Amino acid sequence: MAMQELAKVVRANRARMYARIRELVEVESPSENREAVNRAGNVAETWIKALQGHLKRHKSALYGDVLEARFGPARSKRGRVLLLGHLDTVWPIGTLAKMPWRETGGKFWGPGVLDMKAGVVMALEAVAALHQLEMMRPVTLLLNSDEEIGSPASRAITERIARECSAVFVLEPAQGLAYKTSRKGVGHFDLRVRGVASHAGVDFERGHSALLEMARLVQQVSAWSNPPTGITVNVGVISGGTRSNVIAAECRAEVDVRIVKAGDATRMERMFHSLKTTDKACKLTMSGGINRPPMERKPGTVALFRKARSLAKEMGLVLEEAATGGGSDGNFTAALGVPTLDGMGAVGAGAHADHEHVVVKHLVERTALLAGMIAAAD
């Protein structure tokens, strides 16, 4: 494998890669803002067209367009590789004013730089290098627009395209220096208790506190956490009541659930749906479920990782393997049984945090490794 050749081409084009990362970071694209995400999509579209990619923009009523770009020969004996990324970020419009693009200490800083605008640019640079060396195979680059809010609109598109592919490479940030071969599944539940309000002094006994009832439910669901099995239940938000002298009529809680095994999804959903109030005058309603199935560590994914490790070795790099509790669109593709390797984007730290950055010195080698994997995967 021509890893040195690939690295050389990527390195020769690095000024373009760095400039593009900045350009994309400077187009803010929060998931909830359709027009803003589409502006980032327009930037990516220009680059896709410059690489002679066949582009389809999947329109959505609520979110930005999902960009599906096909590269390489239309007919080939070789399977199609899916490069999976997203254009949206968690950062609201105006963040750049407080957290502008910066280049200091060998790092690029800015909202969404690590998660995952650098990864999007790396994918295009990997395709460009393969073009230049005439090593292209069929590749689809899919850029979603709603990943940071759970991929409600793009999930079906991702799953449909993944089914046509023999491998999926996810451009989410690396974990330290490692690629990710497993991810926890993610669920979200919204609990609402409606009680009976009354005056805490005048009419105490006529009230039924939604808060007290919710407190019991919080205890109950929190006890389902069992870290050794990978199951965690976190009640992260709770709100309710109006004043201290009123017995609370309403209370609401938001719960995050993580699982490691696919079979735990229905089990946890069943447990949540079997919850009952202790005080029968309080009514419980619930919505939600397991949104992302776990990405289990399967043989196809492990085989991809081993290939990546040996290509990395050719470049003098040691590639580690990691598991994470966070979800990505890779959870969906892995659950379909398509070998999925994740964390193939940039190296850095501070995703979703004020100190979000990528480490510049890893960009060339990681992009070359991604290109090598596109060429080498079965």
Ligand SMILES: [Zn+2]
């Ligand atoms: Zn991401």
